Amino acid sequence: MISVRNLTKRYGEVLAVQDVTFDVAEGEVMGFLGPNGAGKSTTIRILTGYIPASAGTVTVAGLDALSESLAIRQKLGYLPENVPLYPELRVEEYLRWRGRLKGVAARDLKAAVERVMGQCGLMHMRTRIVGQLSKGYRQRTGLADAMVSNPPLLILDEPTGGLDPHQRKEVLDLIRGLAHDHTVLLSSHLLAEIEAISTRVMIIQKGRLLANGRVSELATRLDDAPRVTVEAKGRRDAVLHALAAVLRECGESCDADELPDGWTRLTLRPGHDKDPREAIAAALRFAGLPMRELHRQVRTLEDLFLRITAQAAQRTDEEPAAAPAAEAAAR
Amino acid sequence: MRMARQLSILLAREVESLFLTPIHYVVLTVALVFNGWSFWFALNISGGNVEESVRLFFGESPLVWLVLVLVPPLLTMRSFAEERRSGTLEMLLTAPVAEIEVVLAKFLAGLAFYVAIWVPSLLYLAIAKSYGAIPDAGPIATSYLGIVLLGALFTAAGLFASSLTQTQVLAALLATVFNLLLLLVPFVSRFVGIEALERFLVELSIARHFGDSFSKGLIDVGHVSFYVVLTGVLLFWTVRSVESQRWR
Numbered sequence: 001m002i003s004v005r006n007l008t009k010r011y012g013e014v015l016a017v018q019d020v021t022f023d024v025a026e027g028e029v030m031g032f033l034g035p036n037g038a039g040k041s042t043t044i045r046i047l048t049g050y051i052p053a054s055a056g057t058v059t060v061a062g063l064d065a066l067s068e069s070l071a072i073r074q075k076l077g078y079l080p081e082n083v084p085l086y087p088e089l090r091v092e093e094y095l096r097w098r099g100r101l102k103g104v105a106a107r108d109l110k111a112a113v114e115r116v117m118g119q120c121g122l123m124h125m126r127t128r129i130v131g132q133l134s135k136g137y138r139q140r141t142g143l144a145d146a147m148v149s150n151p152p153l154l155i156l157d158e159p160t161g162g163l164d165p166h167q168r169k170e171v172l173d174l175i176r177g178l179a180h181d182h183t184v185l186l187s188s189h190l191l192a193e194i195e196a197i198s199t200r201v202m203i204i205q206k207g208r209l210l211a212n213g214r215v216s217e218l219a220t221r222l223d224d225a226p227r228v229t230v231e232a233k234g235r236r237d238a239v240l241h242a243l244a245a246v247l248r249e250c251g252e253s254c255d256a257d258e259l260p261d262g263w264t265r266l267t268l269r270p271g272h273d274k275d276p277r278e279a280i281a282a283a284l285r286f287a288g289l290p291m292r293e294l295h296r297q298v299r300t301l302e303d304l305f306l307r308i309t310a311q312a313a314q315r316t317d318e319e320p321a322a323a324p325a326a327e328a329a330a331r
Numbered sequence: 332m333r334m335a336r337q338l339s340i341l342l343a344r345e346v347e348s349l350f351l352t353p354i355h356y357v358v359l360t361v362a363l364v365f366n367g368w369s370f371w372f373a374l375n376i377s378g379g380n381v382e383e384s385v386r387l388f389f390g391e392s393p394l395v396w397l398v399l400v401l402v403p404p405l406l407t408m409r410s411f412a413e414e415r416r417s418g419t420l421e422m423l424l425t426a427p428v429a430e431i432e433v434v435l436a437k438f439l440a441g442l443a444f445y446v447a448i449w450v451p452s453l454l455y456l457a458i459a460k461s462y463g464a465i466p467d468a469g470p471i472a473t474s475y476l477g478i479v480l481l482g483a484l485f486t487a488a489g490l491f492a493s494s495l496t497q498t499q500v501l502a503a504l505l506a507t508v509f510n511l512l513l514l515l516v517p518f519v520s521r522f523v524g525i526e527a528l529e530r531f532l533v534e535l536s537i538a539r540h541f542g543d544s545f546s547k548g549l550i551d552v553g554h555v556s557f558y559v560v561l562t563g564v565l566l567f568w569t570v571r572s573v574e575s576q577r578w579r
Contacts, residue, residue, distance in 0.1 A: 045421075048425045049425065050421055050424060050425050050577060051577045052577060070427055070429065071427075073425060073426060073427040074427045076425070078425045080418065080421050080422060080425070082418055084417055084418030084419040084420075084421060084422050085419065085422070086348070086419055087417075088348065088351045088352070097340070097344055098426070100340045101337070101340050101341070101426050101427070101428060102426055102427060103427060145422075
């Protein structure tokens with residue numbers, strides 16, 4: 001549905017997006033993650049044809065974003081980041097106008113507007129003036145606008161920005177409902193929600209695409225094993241001794257810290273396919289050591305995101321420093 | 332066909348927007364007061380001679396010139412500047428519409444509002460008639476033609492100014508300065524000293540267009556095409572300027 005090759009966007013001296021390549025297949029829900037100012041909105045604006053790329057090619061539904069922008073815009077529902085709406089219109093008027101502008105036939109218009117108002121929970125707000133809507137209802141109006149012509153592709157720039165947790169859940173449920181017959185690209189800096197509804201995730205930082213794949217794939221690629229945390233009562237040596245067999249089994253190094261209150265805290269990285277919790281509990285019971293915590297944590301997208309972006313930041317910091325060092329070594 | 336459809340949808344929206352914005356009613360009211368005032372002046376100066384007052388009203392009344400110069404910038408200042416500032420231009424230009432459709436819709440809506448401001452002045456003629464004067468239809472029709480052509484030119488200039496900035500006030504100021512320059516160019520011509528340039532500048536004189544043809548019931552092809560061509564050029568620049576927002 002979307003194909004982006006070596007996309008670069010320059011604003012004067014500033015490189016907003018550098019050499020980004022990705023695809024979004026039909027029917028996919030692609031999550032687009034990155035800190036603020038990473039280049040998400042710029043990339044999205046290029047996809048929607050609002051701004052052109054400095055280099056690279058972008059095709060949407062097989063159409064070139066630059067030369068066939070008008071045809072693309074007919075297949076696209078777009079929710080811009082700050083949801084700009086005409087403040088003087090009423091919700092229903094606005095949606096009717098947008099529907100007509102997007103080519104919804106006059107006889108289908110009423111039904112189309114009713115449908116999106118229903119989907120977005122706007123029925124009781126239809127006669128409200130847009131300028132007086134709360135942030136949540138503005139967002140819903142924008143979303144209804146994106147959907148009014150029932151386009152096959154939805155591009156949503158921070159669709160849950162500024163919403164409270166309840167509204168956020170509603171919007172996410174709505175997007176999840178759309179996913180079965182739409183292709184969706186949505187950006188966010190809230191990772192949990194992306195994780196919940198996306199089939200695939202892209203992470204972008206400082207204009208560069210750092211990662212692209214399923215959340216589980218990303219975890220494997222980072223060699224990011226689940227962690228198991230144990231807290232048992234006793235000295236460090238006693239606890240390590242009691243768990244010696246389990247630790248050998250896991251084969252990995254573990255961190256063991258004696259806490260000031262006489263408990264010892266262990267962190268293990270047993271690998272993706274292993275879950276040593278049962279063995280740990282049994283071993284501690286056998287040794288007669290009380291236990292107050294036993295927990296296996298799989299990396300969330302949030303952890304991944306922090307790790308990937310931190311790694312990238314480190315790399316870019318090291319680059320200039322590494323070059324002279326390498327030169328010196330060559331001499 | 333598609334363009335006509337999109338244009339009519341956009342135009343309806345633009346007209347609605349003009350009539351839903353309070354400031355435009357202020358502009359409308361002030362313009363009507365000025366027009367009424369200057370007709371009253373014209374009547375006084377001409378000593379009650381109705382034909383003479385009509386001629387004065389359209390050609391030489393400074394208050395009418397004030398309306399001509401100031402009203403289009405005030406009607407167009409919001410058009411692109413406000414849409415850019417509030418971000419709605421992004422909504423508009425990511426819908427399946429072409430820039431030229433947006434520009435034409437805003438132009439036609441602005442011109443329609445401007446024409447609406449002039450409609451009540453037909454009443455003056457009706458009143459004059461009721462006092463027994465028989466104003467000559469020809470000069471009146473061409474005077475209105477001149478006023479509409481000039482309005483089109485100034486509306487296009489206002490749109491162009493508005494497409495250059497995000498600040499409404501700056502847009503209005505730019506457009507007003509442009510309009511005033513266009514009015515004042517012929518006066519500068521005296522100090523130029525190059526005869527060919529002088530003659531060219533005199534040809535640009537809007538006051539002369541009105542004095543020589545529009546107010547006299549003449550349609551001078553040269554004068555008419557001056558307005559049509561300049562309006563077209565300004566609209567073209569506006570389309571280009573809106574397109575270039577994408578590139579900036």
